[in-house]
Amino acid sequence: MEYTVISNKKVCGKVKDEKLTKDDILEAGSDVEFLLAAGHIKAANAAKVTPAVKEVPAVQQETKFPVFNSVNNEQGENNNG
Numbered sequence: 001m002e003y004t005v006i007s008n009k010k011v012c013g014k015v016k017d018e019k020l021t022k023d024d025i026l027e028a029g030s031d032v033e034f035l036l037a038a039g040h041i042k043a044a045n046a047a048k049v050t051p052a053v054k055e056v057p058a059v060q061q062e063t064k065f066p067v068f069n070s071v072n073n074e075q076g077e078n079n080n081g
Contacts (some may be wrong), residue, residue: 007040019044
């Protein structure tokens with residue numbers, strides 16, 4: 001099977017976007033499963049996977065408008081009228 005280096009580090013003598021085979025990895029004394037799990041290589045025929053973006057919940061902000069209490073007019077209005 002053929003793999004592509006996706007890490008910015010050198011992997012088994014190859015740099016990013018270069019291809020290598022399972023035999024290249026084994027001859028270099030490394031492990032295919034480890035390199036896949038660590039995100040250093042991907043299968044050459046694998047589709048590019050982009051991580052899901054987590055949405056940050058919106059923060060509800062308090063309004064700067066006064067709240068009116070129409071029952072007893074507690075807004076500080078003058079009732080001398």
